[in-house]
Amino acid sequence: MTEQTTADLQAKDAVIADLATGQPRPHDAVGQRSDSDLHQIVVVGGGAAGLELATKLGDTFGRRLEAAVTLVDRTRSHLWKPLLHEVAAGSMDVDEHELDYLAQAHWHHFRYRYGEMVGLDRVKKEVILAPTFDEDGREITARRSFRYDTLVIAIGSVVNDFGTPGVKEHAIALDQTHQAVRFNRRLVNACIRAHAQKGPVLPGQLHVAIIGAGATGTELSAELHRTARAVIAYGLDRVDPEKDIKITLIEAADRILPGLPPRVSAAAMGLLRNLGVEVRTGARVSEVQADGVRLTDGGFIPAELVVWAAGVKGPDILRELGLELSRSNQLVVLPTLQTTRDPDIFAIGDCAWCSRPGHDGPVPPRAQAAHQQASHLRAQIRRRLKGQPLSSFVYKDFGSLVSFGEYSTVGNLMGFLAGKNMMIEGWFARLMYRSLYKMHERALHGTARTTLTSIARALTRRTEPRVKLH
Ligand SMILES: Cc1cc2nc3c(=O)[nH]c(=O)nc-3n(C[C@H](O)[C@H](O)[C@H](O)COP(=O)(O)OP(=O)(O)OC[C@H]3O[C@@H](n4cnc5c(N)ncnc54)[C@H](O)[C@@H]3O)c2cc1C
Numbered sequence: 001m002t003e004q005t006t007a008d009l010q011a012k013d014a015v016i017a018d019l020a021t022g023q024p025r026p027h028d029a030v031g032q033r034s035d036s037d038l039h040q041i042v043v044v045g046g047g048a049a050g051l052e053l054a055t056k057l058g059d060t061f062g063r064r065l066e067a068a069v070t071l072v073d074r075t076r077s078h079l080w081k082p083l084l085h086e087v088a089a090g091s092m093d094v095d096e097h098e099l100d101y102l103a104q105a106h107w108h109h110f111r112y113r114y115g116e117m118v119g120l121d122r123v124k125k126e127v128i129l130a131p132t133f134d135e136d137g138r139e140i141t142a143r144r145s146f147r148y149d150t151l152v153i154a155i156g157s158v159v160n161d162f163g164t165p166g167v168k169e170h171a172i173a174l175d176q177t178h179q180a181v182r183f184n185r186r187l188v189n190a191c192i193r194a195h196a197q198k199g200p201v202l203p204g205q206l207h208v209a210i211i212g213a214g215a216t217g218t219e220l221s222a223e224l225h226r227t228a229r230a231v232i233a234y235g236l237d238r239v240d241p242e243k244d245i246k247i248t249l250i251e252a253a254d255r256i257l258p259g260l261p262p263r264v265s266a267a268a269m270g271l272l273r274n275l276g277v278e279v280r281t282g283a284r285v286s287e288v289q290a291d292g293v294r295l296t297d298g299g300f301i302p303a304e305l306v307v308w309a310a311g312v313k314g315p316d317i318l319r320e321l322g323l324e325l326s327r328s329n330q331l332v333v334l335p336t337l338q339t340t341r342d343p344d345i346f347a348i349g350d351c352a353w354c355s356r357p358g359h360d361g362p363v364p365p366r367a368q369a370a371h372q373q374a375s376h377l378r379a380q381i382r383r384r385l386k387g388q389p390l391s392s393f394v395y396k397d398f399g400s401l402v403s404f405g406e407y408s409t410v411g412n413l414m415g416f417l418a419g420k421n422m423m424i425e426g427w428f429a430r431l432m433y434r435s436l437y438k439m440h441e442r443a444l445h446g447t448a449r450t451t452l453t454s455i456a457r458a459l460t461r462r463t464e465p466r467v468k469l470h
Pocket residue numbers: 044045046047048049050072073074075078080081082083084085115116117118154155156157174175215216315317348349350351365366367368369370401
C-alpha cells in the first residue's frame with residue numbers, strides 16, 4: 001500500500017468515525033499508534049487564513065503522522081471572502097467557487113469538524129463547540145469539545161455597526177456567504193417586482209444605499225451598477241436602468257477609500273462618477289430605516305436595499321475566552337502570533353490584533369495578511385514541534401487593489417520598482433487583483449488543479465448567463 005493510499009484511508013476513517021460519534025478516532029490503522037499520542041493541532045475557522053494553514057499542516061504533519069490536525073468551522077464549505085461582493089451583485093455563482101471542507105480534509109490529511117466554537121476550557125485545553133441542527137430542528141451534532149496542544153483561532157471578523165439603530169433590522173452585511181446570496185436574491189426580486197407591478201417605479205424603489213466606501217462598499221457599488229443592468233436586460237424591459245436604478249455610496253470620511261493614497265481615491269471617484277453612482281462623502285449615518293438611510297445632518301436617502309460595509313471588529317465570542325482583546329475586539333497577539341495570555345493559543349487573520357513596528361496601526365484585516373500569517377505560522381508550528389524558539393511575523397504590504405468589475409481596477413503597489421509606491425490601473429491592475437485569489441487557490445489545491453479549474457470556469461462562463469438570475 002502506498003503512503004498516499006494509506007493516508008487516504010486514514011482520512012476516510014477519521015471522517016466516518018467523527019460523523020458518527022463526534023469524537024476523535026481512538027486508534028490509527030497504521031503503525032498501531034494511538035491518535036491521542038500525537039500532538040493535537042486544532043485550527044478554528046476555515047477562512048482565508050485557517051483553511052490555508054490546515055491544508056499546509058495536513059500536507060506535512062498530518063500526512064507523515066507527526067501531528068493530528070483538526071479544522072473546526074461553523075459552516076460546511078469555504079468561499080474566499082473577498083468574492084462576496086461579486087456574489088451579492090450576482091456576477092459570481094457560489095457553487096462554482098465553494099469548497100467542501102470534508103473533501104479538502106480528506107485530500108489533505110486533516111480532519112474537519114462541523115460546529116461553532118462557543119467557548120474554551122483553557123485548563124483542560126479543550127475547544128467547546130455548540131450543538132448543530134438541521135432546518136427541521138433535528139440535532140446533527142451534540143455539544144462537544146476537542147482537546148488541543150496547539151490551538152489556532154482564525155475566525156475572521158464581523159462588520160462593526162457601531163451600535164447604529166436599525167442596522168440589524170434593515171441593512172445587510174457581507175460577512176458570510178448566505179448574507180451575500182440573500183442580498184442578491186433581494187436584488188433580483190426587486191427588479192422582477194418593479195417589472196411586474198401595475199404602476200410606475202416609485203421614488204426610492206430600486207435604489208440601493210451602500211454605507212461605507214472602503215474597498216468592499218466601493219467594489220460593490222461598481223459591480224451592482226453592471227449586474228442590475230444585466231438582470232434587466234434579460235427581458236425586464238418595463239424598468240429603465242438609467243432612470244429607475246440608483247446606487248448611493250455613503251462615507252463618513254472626506255473621501256472614498258480613506259485607507260488608500262488620495263490618488264487612488266481620486267481615480268476611483270472618477271470611475272464611479274462616470275458610472276452615475278452618487279457618492280456622499282462626509283456623511284454620517286444616524287439610523288437605517290425600512291425605507292432608507294437617515295443622516296446625522298437630518299438628510300434622508302431613500303433606498304429599497306441597504307448594505308452596511310463600514311468597518312470590522314472581532315466576533316463577540318472572543319470576549320468569552322479570557323484572552324487579551326484590542327479595542328476592536330480582536331485577540332492581541334505577540335509578534336510570534338501567540339496570544340499574550342496563553343502561549344499555546346495563536347491567532348491569525350482578521351481576528352488577530354498584531355502590532356506593526358514603525359507603523360501607526362496594526363496589521364490590517366486583509367486577505368494578503370491572512371495568507372502571510374498562515375504561511376508564517378506553519379513554519380512556527382514546525383519549530384514548536386521541534387522545541388525551537390519561535391520567530392516574529394513581519395507583514396509585507398504589497399499594496400491594495402480595488403476592482404470595478406468589468407469596468408476597471410485601480411490601486412497601488414508598494415515597494416514595486418526600486419522601492420517606490422506605484423499607482424496602477426486597467427488590465428494590469430486587474431491581473432494583479434485576480435492573482436491574489438489564484439494565490440489562495442494555489443495554496444489550497446496546488447498549481448495544476450488551480451489551472452485546470454480556471455480553464456473549466458472560463459469555458460462554462462461562455463454558455464451561461466453573465467449574471468445570476470434566480
Ligand atoms: C466583500 C469583501 C471584499 C474584500 N476584498 C478584499 C480584497 O480585495 N483584498 C483583501 O486583501 N481583503 C479583502 N477583504 C478582506 C478579507 O476577506 C479578509 O481580510 C480575510 O477573509 C480574512 O481572513 P480570515 O481567515 O481571518 O477570516 P475569514 O476568511 O472571514 O474566515 C473566517 C472563518 O471562520 C469561521 N468562523 C467564524 N466564527 C466561527 C466560530 N465561532 N466557530 C467556528 N468557525 C467560525 C467562518 O465560517 C469562516 O470560515 C474583503 C472582505 C469582504 C467582506
